[in-house]
Amino acid sequence: MAGNAVGLGNFLRFPVQAAENGGGTFMIPYFISLVLLGIPLMWLEWGMGRYGGRFGHGTLPGMFQVVWRHPAAKYLGVVGLAGPLIIFVYYTYVVGWMLGFSFLSLTGDYFGLTSFEEMGAYLRSFQDIYDSSAHGGWVAVVFFLLTLALVVYTVARGISGGIEKMALIGMPVLFLFALVLMVRVLTLPATELGSPVQGLNFIWQPEWRKLWEAEVWLAAAGQIFFTLSLGLGTIQTYASYLSERDDITLTGLATASTNEFVEVVLGGTIAIPAAVTFFGIVGMQMVTGAFDLGIVAMAVVFQSLPGPELVGRLAGFMWYFLLFIAGITSSVALASPTIAFLQEEFGFPRRRVARLLGLVAIGLAAFHVLFYRYGFLDEWDYWAGTFGLVLVATLEVVVVRLGMGMERFWEEMHRGAELRVPRFFFFVLKWVTPLFLSILLGWWTVTEAWPNLRMDGVAPQQVAVRWLSRLVMLAVIALAVALVHRAWRRHPERYAEAQA
Amino acid sequence: MMPMAAALLQEVARVSAPAGGLTPFAALFMTVSMGSVTLLAAYLFYRILRAPMRQGDEAQGPAK
Helix, strand or coil: CHHHHCCHHHHHHHHHHHHHCCCHHHHHHHHHHHHHHHHHHHHHHHHHHHHHHHCCCCCHHHHHHHHCCCCCHHHHCCHHHHHHHHHHHHHHHHHHHHHHHHHHHHHCCCCCCCCHHHHHHHHHHHHCCCCCCCCCCHHHHHHHHHHHHHHHHHHHCHHHHHHHHHHHHHHHHHHHHHHHHHHHHHCCCCCCCCCHHHHHHHHHCCCHHHHHCHHHHHHHHHHHHHHCCCCCCHHHHHHCCCCCCCCCHHHHHHHHHHHHHHHHHHHHHCHHHHHHHHHHHHHHHHCCCHHHHHHHHHHHHHHHCCCCHHHHHHHHHHHHHHHHHHHHHHHHHHHHHHHHHHHHHHCCCHHHHHHHHHHHHHHHHHHHHHHHHHCHHHHHHHHHHHHHHHHHHHHHHHHHHHHCCHHHHHHHHCCCCCCCCCCHHHHHHHHHHHHHHHHHHHHHHHHHHHHHHCCCCCCHHHHHHHHHHHHHHHHHHHHHHHHHHHHHHHCHHHHHHHHC | CHHHHHHHHHHHHHHHCCCCCCCHHHHHHHHHHHHHHHHHHHHHHHHHHHCCCCCCCCCCCCCC
16 A cells, blocks of 8 residues: 555655745645645545445445445546546556666666756657657657556556565665665765755745745645545555455554655655755756656756766666656556456456556557647646546545445444544544645636636647547546446446445 | 846745754754654554454455
8 A cells, every 4th residue: 555655746746846835835734734634535545445345346436336325426436437547547658757767877878968958858859759869759668568568467466466566575675775865865965056955954944924825735735635645546446455354544544654754754855955956946946847856857966976977877777766666556556446347347357457458558658659749648647637636535525424424434434443543533534624625626626727628828739639638538537437337237236235 | 037036046045044054943843754754654563563463354355
Protein backbone atom coordinates (compact mmCIF):
# COMPACT_ATOMS: atom_id res chain seq x y z
CA MET A 1 0.00 0.00 0.00
CA ALA A 2 2.92 2.33 0.70
CA GLY A 3 4.13 1.54 -2.82
CA ASN A 4 0.79 2.79 -4.09
CA ALA A 5 0.94 6.00 -2.08
CA VAL A 6 4.60 6.82 -2.76
CA GLY A 7 4.79 8.01 -6.34
CA LEU A 8 6.06 10.70 -8.66
CA GLY A 9 4.06 13.24 -6.63
CA ASN A 10 6.43 12.88 -3.66
CA PHE A 11 9.57 13.78 -5.58
CA LEU A 12 8.33 15.76 -8.59
CA ARG A 13 5.07 17.50 -7.68
CA PHE A 14 5.71 18.31 -4.02
CA PRO A 15 8.88 20.41 -4.50
CA VAL A 16 7.25 22.37 -7.32
CA GLN A 17 4.09 23.04 -5.34
CA ALA A 18 6.18 24.12 -2.34
CA ALA A 19 8.34 26.38 -4.52
CA GLU A 20 5.38 28.00 -6.28
CA ASN A 21 3.44 28.61 -3.08
CA GLY A 22 5.99 30.29 -0.88
CA GLY A 23 7.96 27.38 0.59
CA GLY A 24 7.38 27.54 4.33
CA THR A 25 4.03 29.26 3.82
CA PHE A 26 2.85 26.20 1.89
CA MET A 27 3.87 23.76 4.63
CA ILE A 28 1.42 25.08 7.23
CA PRO A 29 -1.79 24.46 5.22
CA TYR A 30 -0.13 21.30 3.94
CA PHE A 31 -0.01 19.74 7.42
CA ILE A 32 -3.47 21.07 8.32
CA SER A 33 -4.88 19.50 5.12
CA LEU A 34 -3.15 16.25 5.97
CA VAL A 35 -5.01 16.05 9.28
CA LEU A 36 -8.39 17.37 8.14
CA LEU A 37 -8.57 15.91 4.65
CA GLY A 38 -5.88 13.35 3.90
CA ILE A 39 -5.93 11.03 6.89
CA PRO A 40 -9.77 10.94 7.29
CA LEU A 41 -10.23 10.22 3.57
CA MET A 42 -7.55 7.55 3.75
CA TRP A 43 -9.51 5.76 6.48
CA LEU A 44 -12.73 6.22 4.52
CA GLU A 45 -11.23 4.60 1.43
CA TRP A 46 -9.70 1.74 3.40
CA GLY A 47 -13.02 1.15 5.17
CA MET A 48 -15.03 1.27 1.96
CA GLY A 49 -12.57 -1.10 0.25
CA ARG A 50 -12.63 -3.69 3.00
CA TYR A 51 -16.43 -3.48 3.26
CA GLY A 52 -16.87 -3.90 -0.52
CA GLY A 53 -14.44 -6.81 -0.57
CA ARG A 54 -16.65 -8.66 1.89
CA PHE A 55 -19.35 -8.70 -0.81
CA GLY A 56 -16.95 -9.72 -3.57
CA HIS A 57 -16.38 -6.24 -5.00
CA GLY A 58 -12.91 -4.84 -5.53
CA THR A 59 -13.88 -1.70 -7.42
CA LEU A 60 -16.02 1.37 -6.83
CA PRO A 61 -19.14 0.43 -8.87
CA GLY A 62 -19.77 -2.62 -6.69
CA MET A 63 -18.65 -0.88 -3.52
CA PHE A 64 -20.93 2.10 -4.06
CA GLN A 65 -23.77 -0.34 -4.72
CA VAL A 66 -23.34 -2.27 -1.46
CA VAL A 67 -22.83 0.89 0.59
CA TRP A 68 -25.71 2.86 -0.93
CA ARG A 69 -28.52 0.61 -2.11
CA HIS A 70 -29.61 2.78 -4.96
CA PRO A 71 -29.72 1.77 -8.65
CA ALA A 72 -27.66 4.82 -9.60
CA ALA A 73 -24.87 4.02 -7.13
CA LYS A 74 -23.05 1.56 -9.42
CA TYR A 75 -23.01 4.09 -12.25
CA LEU A 76 -21.59 6.79 -9.98
CA GLY A 77 -18.83 4.31 -9.17
CA VAL A 78 -17.83 4.18 -12.84
CA VAL A 79 -15.63 7.24 -12.24
CA GLY A 80 -13.54 5.07 -9.92
CA LEU A 81 -13.13 2.48 -12.67
CA ALA A 82 -12.55 4.58 -15.80
CA GLY A 83 -10.46 7.18 -13.91
CA PRO A 84 -7.62 4.87 -12.84
CA LEU A 85 -7.48 3.31 -16.33
CA ILE A 86 -7.19 6.73 -17.98
CA ILE A 87 -4.51 7.82 -15.51
CA PHE A 88 -2.73 4.46 -15.80
CA VAL A 89 -2.08 4.97 -19.51
CA TYR A 90 -0.40 8.38 -19.38
CA TYR A 91 1.18 7.82 -15.97
CA THR A 92 2.93 4.68 -17.24
CA TYR A 93 4.08 6.64 -20.28
CA VAL A 94 5.63 9.27 -17.97
CA VAL A 95 7.16 6.58 -15.72
CA GLY A 96 8.80 5.22 -18.87
CA TRP A 97 10.53 8.60 -19.29
CA MET A 98 12.09 8.15 -15.86
CA LEU A 99 13.47 4.75 -16.86
CA GLY A 100 14.76 6.35 -20.04
CA PHE A 101 16.47 9.19 -18.18
CA SER A 102 18.07 6.81 -15.67
CA PHE A 103 19.59 4.91 -18.61
CA LEU A 104 20.62 8.12 -20.42
CA SER A 105 22.25 9.34 -17.20
CA LEU A 106 24.39 6.23 -16.96
CA THR A 107 25.50 6.54 -20.58
CA GLY A 108 26.11 10.28 -20.08
CA ASP A 109 23.93 11.03 -23.13
CA TYR A 110 22.89 14.51 -21.99
CA PHE A 111 26.19 15.42 -20.33
CA GLY A 112 27.54 18.57 -21.89
CA LEU A 113 24.12 20.27 -21.97
CA THR A 114 24.86 22.40 -18.95
CA SER A 115 22.35 25.20 -19.37
CA PHE A 116 18.67 25.03 -18.45
CA GLU A 117 17.69 25.95 -22.01
CA GLU A 118 19.81 23.22 -23.62
CA MET A 119 18.51 20.60 -21.22
CA GLY A 120 14.91 21.76 -21.76
CA ALA A 121 15.34 21.31 -25.53
CA TYR A 122 16.77 17.84 -24.88
CA LEU A 123 13.71 16.88 -22.78
CA ARG A 124 11.32 18.22 -25.43
CA SER A 125 13.06 16.14 -28.04
CA PHE A 126 12.73 13.12 -25.77
CA GLN A 127 8.99 13.74 -25.26
CA ASP A 128 8.06 14.67 -28.80
CA ILE A 129 8.05 12.01 -31.52
CA TYR A 130 8.33 14.71 -34.20
CA ASP A 131 11.42 16.34 -32.69
CA SER A 132 14.55 14.34 -33.42
CA SER A 133 17.02 17.09 -32.49
CA ALA A 134 18.47 14.96 -29.64
CA HIS A 135 17.92 11.33 -30.57
CA GLY A 136 14.33 10.94 -31.78
CA GLY A 137 11.05 10.44 -29.95
CA TRP A 138 11.09 6.66 -30.47
CA VAL A 139 13.46 6.35 -27.47
CA ALA A 140 10.63 7.38 -25.12
CA VAL A 141 8.33 4.82 -26.81
CA VAL A 142 10.84 2.01 -26.28
CA PHE A 143 11.16 2.84 -22.57
CA PHE A 144 7.37 3.09 -22.26
CA LEU A 145 6.96 -0.38 -23.76
CA LEU A 146 9.58 -1.79 -21.38
CA THR A 147 7.82 -0.17 -18.41
CA LEU A 148 4.41 -1.39 -19.55
CA ALA A 149 5.74 -4.93 -20.01
CA LEU A 150 7.04 -4.88 -16.43
CA VAL A 151 3.70 -3.60 -15.11
CA VAL A 152 1.73 -6.25 -17.05
CA TYR A 153 4.09 -8.99 -15.86
CA THR A 154 3.74 -7.81 -12.24
CA VAL A 155 -0.06 -7.52 -12.17
CA ALA A 156 -0.42 -10.84 -14.01
CA ARG A 157 1.41 -12.57 -11.18
CA GLY A 158 -1.16 -11.39 -8.64
CA ILE A 159 -1.02 -9.60 -5.31
CA SER A 160 1.42 -11.72 -3.36
CA GLY A 161 3.33 -13.13 -6.35
CA GLY A 162 3.82 -9.86 -8.22
CA ILE A 163 2.69 -6.61 -6.59
CA GLU A 164 3.96 -7.35 -3.07
CA LYS A 165 7.26 -8.65 -4.45
CA MET A 166 7.75 -5.53 -6.52
CA ALA A 167 7.12 -3.31 -3.48
CA LEU A 168 9.37 -5.52 -1.35
CA ILE A 169 12.29 -5.02 -3.72
CA GLY A 170 11.47 -1.53 -4.99
CA MET A 171 10.76 0.33 -1.75
CA PRO A 172 14.09 -0.42 0.01
CA VAL A 173 15.96 0.57 -3.20
CA LEU A 174 13.94 3.80 -3.33
CA PHE A 175 14.73 4.59 0.33
CA LEU A 176 18.41 3.81 -0.15
CA PHE A 177 18.78 5.94 -3.29
CA ALA A 178 16.81 8.81 -1.72
CA LEU A 179 18.96 8.74 1.44
CA VAL A 180 22.20 8.72 -0.56
CA LEU A 181 21.02 11.64 -2.70
CA MET A 182 19.76 13.54 0.35
CA VAL A 183 23.13 13.26 2.07
CA ARG A 184 24.93 14.28 -1.14
CA VAL A 185 22.70 17.31 -1.67
CA LEU A 186 22.92 18.49 1.94
CA THR A 187 26.72 18.25 1.92
CA LEU A 188 27.13 20.26 -1.29
CA PRO A 189 29.41 23.27 -0.95
CA ALA A 190 27.72 26.66 -1.32
CA THR A 191 27.96 28.37 -4.70
CA GLU A 192 27.79 32.07 -5.59
CA LEU A 193 24.04 31.69 -6.04
CA GLY A 194 23.02 29.72 -2.98
CA SER A 195 23.52 26.82 -0.62
CA PRO A 196 21.56 23.72 0.47
CA VAL A 197 20.78 25.41 3.81
CA GLN A 198 19.22 28.36 1.99
CA GLY A 199 17.05 25.85 0.17
CA LEU A 200 15.94 24.35 3.47
CA ASN A 201 15.31 27.80 4.86
CA PHE A 202 13.09 28.53 1.89
CA ILE A 203 10.99 25.41 2.50
CA TRP A 204 10.61 25.93 6.24
CA GLN A 205 10.47 29.70 6.79
CA PRO A 206 6.88 30.92 6.23
CA GLU A 207 6.05 34.27 4.80
CA TRP A 208 3.17 34.97 7.17
CA ARG A 209 1.20 37.46 5.08
CA LYS A 210 0.97 34.89 2.25
CA LEU A 211 -0.76 32.49 4.59
CA TRP A 212 -4.07 34.30 3.99
CA GLU A 213 -4.01 33.59 0.26
CA ALA A 214 -6.65 31.02 -0.70
CA GLU A 215 -4.52 29.65 -3.55
CA VAL A 216 -1.85 28.48 -1.13
CA TRP A 217 -4.40 26.52 0.91
CA LEU A 218 -5.99 24.98 -2.16
CA ALA A 219 -2.62 24.02 -3.60
CA ALA A 220 -1.69 22.37 -0.29
CA ALA A 221 -5.00 20.50 -0.11
CA GLY A 222 -4.54 19.40 -3.73
CA GLN A 223 -1.06 18.09 -3.00
CA ILE A 224 -2.37 16.00 -0.09
CA PHE A 225 -4.80 14.38 -2.53
CA PHE A 226 -2.18 13.43 -5.06
CA THR A 227 0.44 12.33 -2.60
CA LEU A 228 -1.85 9.96 -0.70
CA SER A 229 -3.38 8.59 -3.94
CA LEU A 230 -6.86 9.58 -2.77
CA GLY A 231 -9.82 9.55 -5.15
CA LEU A 232 -8.18 7.06 -7.48
CA GLY A 233 -10.02 3.91 -6.44
CA THR A 234 -6.73 2.06 -5.95
CA ILE A 235 -6.77 2.09 -2.14
CA GLN A 236 -10.21 0.46 -2.19
CA THR A 237 -9.07 -2.27 -4.56
CA TYR A 238 -6.09 -3.16 -2.36
CA ALA A 239 -8.18 -2.93 0.82
CA SER A 240 -10.82 -5.25 -0.68
CA TYR A 241 -8.34 -8.09 -0.29
CA LEU A 242 -8.41 -7.68 3.50
CA SER A 243 -10.58 -9.79 5.74
CA GLU A 244 -13.09 -8.40 8.22
CA ARG A 245 -10.65 -9.16 11.05
CA ASP A 246 -7.83 -7.16 9.49
CA ASP A 247 -6.93 -3.81 10.96
CA ILE A 248 -7.30 -0.75 8.77
CA THR A 249 -6.96 2.15 11.21
CA LEU A 250 -3.36 1.48 12.19
CA THR A 251 -2.32 0.29 8.73
CA GLY A 252 -4.01 3.22 7.00
CA LEU A 253 -2.28 5.73 9.26
CA ALA A 254 1.05 3.90 8.87
CA THR A 255 0.72 4.13 5.08
CA ALA A 256 -0.05 7.85 5.27
CA SER A 257 2.85 8.53 7.64
CA THR A 258 5.30 6.52 5.48
CA ASN A 259 4.22 8.57 2.50
CA GLU A 260 4.72 11.78 4.50
CA PHE A 261 8.17 10.66 5.58
CA VAL A 262 9.12 10.08 1.95
CA GLU A 263 7.63 13.38 0.84
CA VAL A 264 8.61 15.76 3.62
CA VAL A 265 11.91 14.28 4.77
CA LEU A 266 13.27 12.83 1.51
CA GLY A 267 11.34 14.65 -1.24
CA GLY A 268 11.75 18.02 0.47
CA THR A 269 15.50 17.75 0.93
CA ILE A 270 16.62 16.78 -2.55
CA ALA A 271 15.21 18.84 -5.44
CA ILE A 272 14.76 22.28 -3.81
CA PRO A 273 18.05 22.48 -1.85
CA ALA A 274 19.90 21.19 -4.94
CA ALA A 275 18.18 23.67 -7.26
CA VAL A 276 18.72 26.58 -4.83
CA THR A 277 22.41 25.71 -4.55
CA PHE A 278 23.01 25.88 -8.29
CA PHE A 279 20.33 28.32 -9.49
CA GLY A 280 19.70 30.48 -6.39
CA ILE A 281 16.26 31.19 -4.93
CA VAL A 282 15.21 33.39 -7.86
CA GLY A 283 16.41 30.91 -10.45
CA MET A 284 14.73 28.01 -8.67
CA GLN A 285 11.42 29.89 -8.45
CA MET A 286 11.53 30.55 -12.17
CA VAL A 287 11.68 26.81 -12.79
CA THR A 288 8.01 25.92 -12.77
CA GLY A 289 6.43 22.64 -13.77
CA ALA A 290 7.20 19.23 -12.33
CA PHE A 291 9.23 18.11 -15.32
CA ASP A 292 11.24 21.32 -15.46
CA LEU A 293 12.41 21.02 -11.85
CA GLY A 294 12.51 17.24 -11.50
CA ILE A 295 14.02 16.40 -14.88
CA VAL A 296 15.58 19.47 -16.51
CA ALA A 297 16.94 21.34 -13.49
CA MET A 298 18.12 18.17 -11.77
CA ALA A 299 19.95 17.04 -14.91
CA VAL A 300 21.86 20.35 -14.89
CA VAL A 301 22.54 19.90 -11.15
CA PHE A 302 24.03 16.42 -11.67
CA GLN A 303 26.40 17.81 -14.27
CA SER A 304 27.52 20.51 -11.82
CA LEU A 305 28.36 18.15 -8.94
CA PRO A 306 31.95 18.37 -7.72
CA GLY A 307 34.18 15.44 -8.63
CA PRO A 308 34.58 13.30 -11.75
CA GLU A 309 31.75 12.99 -14.30
CA LEU A 310 31.04 9.46 -13.11
CA VAL A 311 29.69 10.86 -9.81
CA GLY A 312 27.19 13.00 -11.71
CA ARG A 313 26.18 10.11 -13.94
CA LEU A 314 25.60 7.85 -10.94
CA ALA A 315 23.67 10.53 -9.06
CA GLY A 316 21.53 11.11 -12.16
CA PHE A 317 20.88 7.39 -12.52
CA MET A 318 19.89 7.12 -8.83
CA TRP A 319 17.53 10.10 -9.02
CA TYR A 320 15.68 9.02 -12.16
CA PHE A 321 15.64 5.38 -11.13
CA LEU A 322 14.13 6.23 -7.75
CA LEU A 323 11.48 8.22 -9.64
CA PHE A 324 10.96 5.16 -11.83
CA ILE A 325 10.47 2.90 -8.80
CA ALA A 326 8.15 5.39 -7.11
CA GLY A 327 6.17 5.64 -10.34
CA ILE A 328 5.99 2.00 -11.31
CA THR A 329 4.59 0.86 -7.96
CA SER A 330 1.84 3.47 -8.39
CA SER A 331 1.37 2.39 -12.00
CA VAL A 332 0.79 -1.19 -10.86
CA ALA A 333 -1.75 0.09 -8.33
CA LEU A 334 -3.53 2.08 -11.05
CA ALA A 335 -3.86 -1.08 -13.15
CA SER A 336 -5.44 -2.99 -10.27
CA PRO A 337 -9.06 -1.69 -10.40
CA THR A 338 -9.45 -2.66 -14.09
CA ILE A 339 -7.91 -6.07 -13.48
CA ALA A 340 -10.05 -6.66 -10.38
CA PHE A 341 -13.27 -5.58 -12.14
CA LEU A 342 -12.85 -7.83 -15.18
CA GLN A 343 -11.78 -10.73 -12.99
CA GLU A 344 -14.58 -10.47 -10.48
CA GLU A 345 -17.48 -9.38 -12.63
CA PHE A 346 -16.71 -11.38 -15.79
CA GLY A 347 -14.62 -14.23 -14.43
CA PHE A 348 -11.69 -13.64 -16.80
CA PRO A 349 -8.35 -15.19 -15.74
CA ARG A 350 -5.96 -12.63 -14.26
CA ARG A 351 -3.19 -13.21 -16.80
CA ARG A 352 -5.54 -12.79 -19.72
CA VAL A 353 -6.91 -9.54 -18.27
CA ALA A 354 -3.37 -8.27 -17.67
CA ARG A 355 -2.44 -8.93 -21.30
CA LEU A 356 -5.64 -7.26 -22.49
CA LEU A 357 -4.86 -4.24 -20.33
CA GLY A 358 -1.41 -4.06 -21.89
CA LEU A 359 -2.87 -4.01 -25.39
CA VAL A 360 -5.48 -1.38 -24.47
CA ALA A 361 -2.73 0.75 -22.88
CA ILE A 362 -0.60 0.53 -26.03
CA GLY A 363 -3.59 1.58 -28.16
CA LEU A 364 -4.45 4.54 -25.93
CA ALA A 365 -0.84 5.55 -25.35
CA ALA A 366 -0.41 5.87 -29.12
CA PHE A 367 -2.55 9.03 -28.90
CA HIS A 368 -0.17 10.47 -26.27
CA VAL A 369 2.87 9.60 -28.34
CA LEU A 370 1.43 11.10 -31.52
CA PHE A 371 -0.23 14.15 -30.02
CA TYR A 372 1.93 15.01 -27.01
CA ARG A 373 2.94 18.40 -28.45
CA TYR A 374 -0.74 19.33 -28.90
CA GLY A 375 -1.64 18.86 -25.22
CA PHE A 376 -3.35 15.45 -25.46
CA LEU A 377 -1.72 14.31 -22.22
CA ASP A 378 -2.42 17.61 -20.44
CA GLU A 379 -6.16 17.15 -20.99
CA TRP A 380 -6.14 13.67 -19.44
CA ASP A 381 -3.93 14.82 -16.59
CA TYR A 382 -6.23 17.69 -15.74
CA TRP A 383 -9.65 16.01 -16.06
CA ALA A 384 -8.80 12.55 -14.76
CA GLY A 385 -5.66 13.14 -12.72
CA THR A 386 -6.53 16.43 -11.03
CA PHE A 387 -10.18 17.39 -11.09
CA GLY A 388 -11.33 13.76 -11.22
CA LEU A 389 -9.64 12.86 -7.93
CA VAL A 390 -11.51 15.49 -5.94
CA LEU A 391 -14.75 14.55 -7.71
CA VAL A 392 -14.34 10.85 -6.86
CA ALA A 393 -13.49 11.61 -3.22
CA THR A 394 -16.54 13.88 -2.94
CA LEU A 395 -18.73 11.09 -4.35
CA GLU A 396 -17.23 8.65 -1.85
CA VAL A 397 -18.13 10.87 1.08
CA VAL A 398 -21.64 11.48 -0.30
CA VAL A 399 -22.26 7.75 -0.88
CA VAL A 400 -21.06 6.80 2.61
CA ARG A 401 -23.16 9.56 4.20
CA LEU A 402 -26.26 8.54 2.20
CA GLY A 403 -25.79 4.79 2.37
CA MET A 404 -24.30 3.95 5.73
CA GLY A 405 -24.22 7.13 7.72
CA MET A 406 -21.01 8.15 9.46
CA GLU A 407 -21.92 6.46 12.77
CA ARG A 408 -22.22 3.05 11.11
CA PHE A 409 -19.12 3.66 9.02
CA TRP A 410 -17.17 4.58 12.16
CA GLU A 411 -18.11 1.21 13.68
CA GLU A 412 -17.23 -0.57 10.44
CA MET A 413 -13.87 1.18 10.35
CA HIS A 414 -13.05 -0.05 13.84
CA ARG A 415 -13.69 -3.75 13.14
CA GLY A 416 -10.44 -5.56 13.93
CA ALA A 417 -8.79 -2.22 14.66
CA GLU A 418 -5.39 -2.22 16.34
CA LEU A 419 -5.70 1.53 16.87
CA ARG A 420 -8.72 3.30 18.35
CA VAL A 421 -9.06 6.55 16.42
CA PRO A 422 -9.82 9.59 18.64
CA ARG A 423 -13.45 10.70 18.42
CA PHE A 424 -12.22 14.08 17.15
CA PHE A 425 -11.77 12.44 13.74
CA PHE A 426 -15.41 11.34 13.68
CA PHE A 427 -16.41 14.98 13.77
CA VAL A 428 -13.79 15.79 11.15
CA LEU A 429 -14.94 12.97 8.84
CA LYS A 430 -18.58 13.89 9.25
CA TRP A 431 -18.38 17.65 8.87
CA VAL A 432 -14.97 19.14 8.22
CA THR A 433 -13.77 16.83 5.42
CA PRO A 434 -16.99 17.18 3.35
CA LEU A 435 -16.87 20.95 3.79
CA PHE A 436 -13.20 21.08 2.82
CA LEU A 437 -13.93 18.91 -0.26
CA SER A 438 -16.88 21.06 -1.29
CA ILE A 439 -14.77 24.22 -1.11
CA LEU A 440 -11.97 22.55 -3.06
CA LEU A 441 -14.31 21.23 -5.75
CA GLY A 442 -16.25 24.50 -6.00
CA TRP A 443 -13.14 26.67 -6.16
CA TRP A 444 -11.45 24.48 -8.76
CA THR A 445 -14.63 24.35 -10.86
CA VAL A 446 -14.80 28.15 -11.01
CA THR A 447 -11.13 29.00 -11.27
CA GLU A 448 -9.76 26.09 -13.32
CA ALA A 449 -12.31 23.60 -14.65
CA TRP A 450 -14.57 26.12 -16.38
CA PRO A 451 -11.72 28.05 -18.06
CA ASN A 452 -10.11 24.73 -19.02
CA LEU A 453 -13.36 23.44 -20.47
CA ARG A 454 -13.63 26.58 -22.59
CA MET A 455 -9.95 26.14 -23.52
CA ASP A 456 -9.04 29.66 -22.42
CA GLY A 457 -5.47 30.41 -23.41
CA VAL A 458 -5.09 27.26 -25.52
CA ALA A 459 -3.18 27.73 -28.78
CA PRO A 460 -5.55 27.45 -31.80
CA GLN A 461 -3.56 24.60 -33.34
CA GLN A 462 -4.12 22.52 -30.17
CA VAL A 463 -7.91 22.88 -29.95
CA ALA A 464 -8.87 20.01 -32.29
CA VAL A 465 -6.50 17.54 -30.62
CA ARG A 466 -7.67 18.57 -27.17
CA TRP A 467 -11.27 17.86 -28.21
CA LEU A 468 -10.14 14.51 -29.56
CA SER A 469 -8.47 13.88 -26.20
CA ARG A 470 -11.75 14.56 -24.39
CA LEU A 471 -13.69 12.33 -26.79
CA VAL A 472 -11.32 9.42 -26.20
CA MET A 473 -11.71 9.92 -22.44
CA LEU A 474 -15.49 9.96 -22.81
CA ALA A 475 -15.30 6.78 -24.90
CA VAL A 476 -13.39 5.06 -22.07
CA ILE A 477 -16.02 6.21 -19.57
CA ALA A 478 -18.85 5.03 -21.88
CA LEU A 479 -17.17 1.64 -22.19
CA ALA A 480 -16.90 1.41 -18.39
CA VAL A 481 -20.61 2.28 -18.04
CA ALA A 482 -21.51 -0.44 -20.57
CA LEU A 483 -19.36 -3.01 -18.76
CA VAL A 484 -20.92 -2.16 -15.39
CA HIS A 485 -24.39 -2.40 -16.92
CA ARG A 486 -23.58 -5.77 -18.46
CA ALA A 487 -22.02 -7.12 -15.26
CA TRP A 488 -25.14 -6.28 -13.28
CA ARG A 489 -27.39 -7.90 -15.85
CA ARG A 490 -25.16 -10.95 -15.99
CA HIS A 491 -25.36 -11.79 -12.29
CA PRO A 492 -28.44 -10.08 -10.86
CA GLU A 493 -28.65 -12.62 -8.03
CA ARG A 494 -25.14 -11.75 -6.85
CA TYR A 495 -25.97 -8.10 -6.44
CA ALA A 496 -29.38 -8.81 -4.92
CA GLU A 497 -27.62 -11.01 -2.36
CA ALA A 498 -25.02 -8.34 -1.70
CA GLN A 499 -27.75 -5.85 -0.96
CA ALA A 500 -29.69 -8.13 1.37
CA MET B 1 7.63 43.31 -14.84
CA MET B 2 8.85 45.77 -12.24
CA PRO B 3 6.49 44.70 -9.44
CA MET B 4 7.35 41.10 -10.21
CA ALA B 5 11.07 41.82 -10.02
CA ALA B 6 10.56 43.73 -6.78
CA ALA B 7 8.61 40.83 -5.30
CA LEU B 8 11.35 38.43 -6.29
CA LEU B 9 14.00 40.64 -4.74
CA GLN B 10 11.95 40.80 -1.54
CA GLU B 11 11.73 37.05 -1.58
CA VAL B 12 15.49 36.76 -2.00
CA ALA B 13 15.99 39.13 0.91
CA ARG B 14 13.60 37.05 3.01
CA VAL B 15 15.23 33.70 2.44
CA SER B 16 18.78 35.00 2.38
CA ALA B 17 18.42 36.98 5.61
CA PRO B 18 20.33 34.56 7.78
CA ALA B 19 23.13 34.19 5.23
CA GLY B 20 24.24 30.59 5.25
CA GLY B 21 21.89 29.49 7.99
CA LEU B 22 18.35 28.69 8.96
CA THR B 23 16.16 31.18 10.81
CA PRO B 24 15.26 29.95 14.30
CA PHE B 25 11.65 29.44 13.25
CA ALA B 26 12.63 27.50 10.11
CA ALA B 27 14.97 25.30 12.16
CA LEU B 28 12.25 24.61 14.71
CA PHE B 29 9.52 24.03 12.13
CA MET B 30 11.75 21.69 10.12
CA THR B 31 12.89 19.72 13.16
CA VAL B 32 9.38 19.32 14.56
CA SER B 33 7.83 18.39 11.19
CA MET B 34 10.50 15.98 10.05
CA GLY B 35 10.84 14.52 13.54
CA SER B 36 7.08 14.04 13.90
CA VAL B 37 6.55 12.20 10.61
CA THR B 38 9.64 10.06 11.16
CA LEU B 39 8.72 9.10 14.71
CA LEU B 40 5.08 8.53 13.80
CA ALA B 41 5.98 6.24 10.90
CA ALA B 42 8.49 4.34 13.05
CA TYR B 43 6.03 4.00 15.95
CA LEU B 44 3.17 2.81 13.73
CA PHE B 45 5.34 0.21 12.03
CA TYR B 46 6.51 -0.95 15.45
CA ARG B 47 2.84 -1.33 16.42
CA ILE B 48 2.10 -3.25 13.21
CA LEU B 49 5.03 -5.63 13.75
CA ARG B 50 4.02 -6.14 17.38
CA ALA B 51 0.38 -6.87 16.48
CA PRO B 52 -0.48 -10.59 16.56
CA MET B 53 -0.25 -12.28 13.18
CA ARG B 54 -3.56 -13.65 12.00
CA GLN B 55 -3.96 -16.92 10.17
CA GLY B 56 -5.36 -17.10 6.66
CA ASP B 57 -4.65 -13.48 5.87
CA GLU B 58 -2.84 -14.20 2.63
CA ALA B 59 -4.33 -11.92 0.00
CA GLN B 60 -6.50 -14.06 -2.22
CA GLY B 61 -8.95 -11.52 -3.54
CA PRO B 62 -12.28 -10.26 -2.34
CA ALA B 63 -14.66 -12.81 -0.84
CA LYS B 64 -16.95 -14.35 -3.38
